[in-house]
Amino acid sequence: MLTNLYVKDFAIVDNLDIDIDSGMTTITGETGAGKSISIDALGLCLGARAEAGMVRNGADKTEVCATFNVKDNQTAINWLIEQDMYEADQQDYIIRRVISSEGRSRAYINGAPVPAQLLKSFSSHLVNIHGQHAHQLLLKPDYQLDLLDQYASHKHLISQVTMAYQGWHKLTQELKQLEQEKSNRDARLQLLEYQVSELDEFNLQAGEFEQIEEEYKRLSNASTLVSDSQFCYNLLCENDEQNVSSLLQILVNKLNELIRYDANLANVSQILNEASIQIDEAGYELRDYLESIELNPERLNEIDDRMSLAMTLSRKHQVSASELHLEHQRLAEELKIIKQSDEKNEHLQHEVEQAKNLYWDAAKKLSESRAKSAKDISKKISKSIQTLNMAQGKFEVQINASNKMSKHGCDEIEFLICANPGQPLQALNKVASGGELSRISLAIQVLTASKIATPTLIFDEVDVGISGGTAAIVGQMLRKIGESTQVMCVTHLPQVAACGHNQMQVVKQNTKTSTQTTMVKLNQEQRIQELARLLGGDVITSNTIENARELLVC
Template structure:
């Protein structure tokens, strides 16, 4: 529960440090005094949007700190522990928010800096705030459904339905995308099938084009290769006239004779000897090469045909001939993927059908729980309406099942009301007056709050449009909740304020230069005077004091 609220330089608050007790705390004050300012500050501390206008004029920053005892809030303890924001055996959670005059915002949980978004995640585990305009929200179907779900306490069913919907919706989107691409895939498939078949028939291997090109060059020049090689062999080794081998041997012999006079020639003689051996080996290999060369017109024609086809296919696919093999592999892979996409499409259709079946199972279970809760809530609100001085009032939660899956289930909701005898049940916005709507809204908030595990409930002037005996009943309803849950209620009604276990008074002071709002906890005697003021206005008489004493719940 909320144990302390510290506010510094927020709007017209100079400084405020208040302790909040268990039970029901009522907050009262004159009109315009700023009774709701503490609620606004708490909302800011819990992650609501920050604005520079919130910073008190002539101040550098606004600082708000809220301390909660979380000893009996296991959901909050688990959340804080998961975020590594709570030490072992720690029972307090301190949330701090700082807004500078320049618009910068900083947030802290137990002294650790955190993003403001994290505050929004924690806030619902600590506080439930019912604002002044809750009755307006009540006219919105999505809010009506939220209230029914809160009353039914079936979070697990709602979570299962939402998860099932998300799974179905994701598969459905994937299938739709595949089907939208189907026409383009069919045209592409036909082209690819023709191209790949043509390339399959040609069946070029990696590096084959270079081999074909090289072999074609060789066979195309086979005559020149043999003729010129024969001429070279003749000059080298086999010639009736003098050959290169003869000349080398002649030089070697001459230098050998001369080496008798100068041994320095021996190294040259050795090199010539080795050259002679190399020349002889070369001549033998050249002879073998000549013997192996035979013109092959038939193979040359085959090579020419394959080379021509390769060049034509390369031009057709706009790639270099050397890249034809890789192009073939790429197109074959794309064709395979399209075939797989078609198979995937069929598989997805099956999965979508199964996911929708799973969704409807979850949605039907949720719908069944909602219908049971709707009957109970209808009877409870009808009883509350009659208790709140709508003697013949009737209330009905009407549910209709829709045929299209939705994130929140398969139910459409409508709150029907009959406020007067003989009046048929109709949509609430058509028949309920402002005061009646406020009472119905308050009854719903009280009933749904009683089902909530949130330890602190805040009602910010939700009793607008209520007075007299009805106000007393409202106060008693809130006090009853306060016996098990911390209730903070901003009110202008003495009947409601008198039901609080404790009471705060908000006042506004103006020194001619600045305006300041203060909040103080009232003693028993001070509460009587404040209730007398609410009953009789600025003039407090002995009668209003006596009425206030009688009104105050001990």
Template structure:
């Protein structure tokens, strides 16, 4: 619960240091004294939007800090530990916010600087503020739905529906992106299919073009190669008298005879013998080459055609004939990728359908839970309205499931009211007067407050538009909540103020230069005087004092 609030140079507050107790605490004061300033300051401390106008005139900065006892708030303790903002199991938590005169702010949790969003997350575990304009929010369907969900306490269903919607939206966006590029893929697919089919038909192998060129070169020069090779063969072996083989062999024989007389000639004779053998082998290979080399005009024509086709395809694909095989491979891979993309589109469509079905499954479960909660809340609000001097009032929450999915489900909600006997249920904005709207709002806030897990509930002049016996009922309702939860209520009604376990008064003083606001806790005698002032105005009479005593005792 909130145990201390320190405010320095905020709006018209110069310095304020107040302590809060458990139970119901009421805050009263003259109109315009600044009763809601402490609530505004606390809201700022808990993460509300900062503004340079919040800084007191003439000051450099505004500082607000709040101390909370969290020994009975396990969610807050766990949050602090998980975010490494506490040592061990803390019993207290201090939140601090500073705003300079330029509007820039800094936030701290237990002395550690934190982002504003982190501050807001912690605040959700500590305080729930019901503002003085809450009745106006009742007219908005989004807020009506939020009130119902808060009462129903089915956060898991809301989270599941939200996550399912987000995933479905993501899959739809991915599919739309894929569809958008589909026409380009189809155009490219047709071209690549034609190119691959053409290259498949031509079916050039790796290194084939180089081989074609080499073979073409030989066949185109076949006559010359045969003639010159035949001449070489004659010189090498076939000439009877002067062939190279016969000359070398003759020399080898002579040196063989001479080596019998001089052994030093043996190595030379050996070399000539080996040379003779090599010349004979060369002659044999050359003869084989000549025998196999024949002009083949038909094959040459085939080669011309194949090379010409390769060069034409290479020009078409803007590559070289030597790289045509690699181009073929690359296009084949691209074709498979495009075809896979089409398969992916089909797969993604299936995933979108599955995600949609999953979303509607969660949305339907959420709708059913809301429908059940709406019946209970409608009955509770009807009873609370009747207790607030609207004896014949009826309240109904109408829930219908539409076909329009949103992140919050697919439900349409409407608050229907009948304020008088014989009056049909109609939309709340059409039939409820300002006073009735305030009472309905208060009835809803009191009921929902009983279901909220936060340990501190703040009501900022939510009793506007009610008075008399109704105000007394409101005060008793809030006091009942305060028996188990800390309640802080800013009010102008003595009947509500008298129901508090504790009471604080706000004063506004003015000097020649500035306005000053202060707040202090009232003892029993001071409470009676303040209640008398609320009952009778600035002039406090004995009658007003007596009435105040009766209120306080009651």
């Protein structure tokens, strides 16, 4: 719960440091004194949007600190554990927000800097604020649905519906994208099928073009290869009159004779002897080569045709003939992907249908939960507004099923009211007066507040538009909630203020150069004086004092 609120240089607040007790605390003050400023400051501390205009005139910055005891707040503890900010031996956590006069904002939890969005996340487990304009929101269908869901406490069902809707929507968008591309894909498919079929038939293998190109050169020059190789072979070792092999052997023999006279020639003789052996080896190789060479015009024509077709296809696909095999693979892969896209289209259609069924199953469970809670809340609000000076009032939450899918489910909610006997139930915006709307709104807020797990509830002038005996009932309703939950209530009604376990007064002080607002705790006697002021205005008489005393006793 909230245990302390510190505010410095916020709007017209110079300095405020006040401890907050458990139970129901009412906040009162003269009109225009700034009773809601403390609530606004707390809202800023809990992550509301910061503006430079919030900084008190003449100050450099605004600072707001709120201290919360989380000892019995397991959801807040779980959040702190998830953020790695929980300390087992610590119960009090301080939220601090600083706004500079330029509008820059900084936020902290126990001194650790955090984004403002994180404050909002944390504060949702600490405080729930009901504003004075809630009765205006009550006419909006989205707000009505939100109120019903708060009362039903079925976040898990809403989460399931939201996730199912998002899954269905994502698949639907993918399918839509595929279908939009289908016409282009079909045209490309026809071209690819022709191209790949043509290349499949040609079936050029990796490295094949280089091989047939080499073979073509050999076959087309076979005559020259035979004649010139034969000439080289003859000159090397086959010519009867003179050949390289025999001449080299003569040289070796001659040098071997000379070695007897000079051993220095041994190395030369050795080199020439090795050369002679290499010459003989070369001769054997040339002989085998000559025996392998054949003139094959048929094979030459065959290779010529294949090379010509390869060149034709390479020009068609604008690649070199040596890259044609890779182009064939690329086109075949693209064709495969396009065919898979058609298969994916069919598969996606099936997935979309499954996702839709999953959504409707989740939406049905949510609708059933809403219907059950709608019946319950209708009875309780009808009973509540009857105690708020609408003796014959009847309230009903009507749920209309819709075929339209949304992340909130498929239900359309409408709040109906019958304020007078003999009249049919009609939509709030058609029949409810301002005062009736305020009472209905208050009844709903009090009822839903009892279902919300946050340990601190704040009601900011939610009793606008009611008075007299109705106000006393409202005060008793809020006090009952305060018996189990910390309640802070900004009010202008003495009947409500008197029901608080504690009371604070907001006072505005004006000087020639400045305006200041302060808030102080009231003791028993001070509460009687403040209630008397609320009852009688500026003139406080013994009668108003006595009436105030009676109110406080009640």
